[in-house]
Amino acid sequence: MDIDIETHHEEEMIAVGSINKLADSMPALGIVACVLGVVITMGALNEPPEVLGAHIGAALVGTFFGILMAYGFVAPFSTNVEHQVRDQHTLLNVAKTAIMSFALGWAPALALEAARRAVPSSSRPTFEELENAVRKK
Numbered sequence: 394m395d396i397d398i399e400t401h402h403e404e405e406m407i408a409v410g411s412i413n414k415l416a417d418s419m420p421a422l423g424i425v426a427c428v429l430g431v432v433i434t435m436g437a438l439n440e441p442p443e444v445l446g447a448h449i450g451a452a453l454v455g456t457f458f459g460i461l462m463a464y465g466f467v468a469p470f471s472t473n474v475e476h477q478v479r480d481q482h483t484l485l486n487v488a489k490t491a492i493m494s495f496a497l498g499w500a501p502a503l504a505l506e507a508a509r510r511a512v513p514s515s516s517r518p519t520f521e522e523l524e525n526a527v528r529k530k
Contacts, residue, residue: 394492394493401481401485402481402482406475409475412470412471412474413468416463416464416468418463420463421459425455426452426458427453427455429455430448430455431449433448434448483511486511487508487512490508490510502527506520
């Protein structure tokens with residue numbers, strides 16, 4: 394079970410790493426857009442200030458877009474996916490704890506208690522809450 398859970402976790406984290414690399418590359422894309430905008434602006438130096446202003450503005454928009462995409466969308470998306478993968482990993486560990494405890498011959502109530510303790514403390518139900526939920530079923 395440990396091998397399966399760890400393999401699943403590693404496979405899911407590949408996507409997170411790829412999205413993180415994409416987020417890391419977005420500011421560089423913005424810099425490339427800015428440099429291209431400056432090159433175009435240099436080619437139009439004999440144009441009136443209104444035209445030059447438009448070219449400079451386009452260069453700055455490229456930089457802004459790269460940074461906005463990196464830190465405003467792609468990196469937060471990557472973090473969200475990472476949290477979802479971690480939650481799946483935790484869920485599988487809780488299930489493993491319950492199954493292994495029961496397989497070792499523990500009484501079902503004790504196996505559930507062991508699984509309850511494997512739940513992160515921020516979302517762990519109390520003993521009474523678990524007991525009431527089991528009695529309802």
